[in-house]
Amino acid sequence: xxxxxxxxxxxxxxxxxxxxxxxxxxxxxxxxxxxxxxxxxxxxxxxxxxxxxxxxxxxxxxxxxxxxxxxxxxxxx
Numbered sequence: 473x474x475x476x477x478x479x480x481x482x483x484x485x486x487x488x489x490x491x492x493x494x495x496x497x498x499x500x501x502x503x504x505x506x507x508x509x510x511x512x513x514x515x516x517x518x519x520x521x522x523x524x525x526x527x528x529x530x531x532x533x534x535x536x537x538x539x540x541x542x543x544x545x546x547x548x549x
Contacts, residue, residue, distance in 0.1 A: 501540055509533050 512533055517525045 497544070501544070505536075505540070508536065 513529055515528070517528065520528070
């Protein structure tokens, strides 16, 4: 699917395929994000340094959310 074509469309015409692709993408993100966050936070970090635990349990989920936002929020001109 050509996402750049969707954002450059001046007439705001959206195809059914684009709507379905976005809906499926949002649904997957909505289902998989809580599962991934739970797995990251509940991981066994016994024997890890405190700084590595902080990065793994705090910074990694934040970067995950920022990545999703960059993927799905359109950029202005």
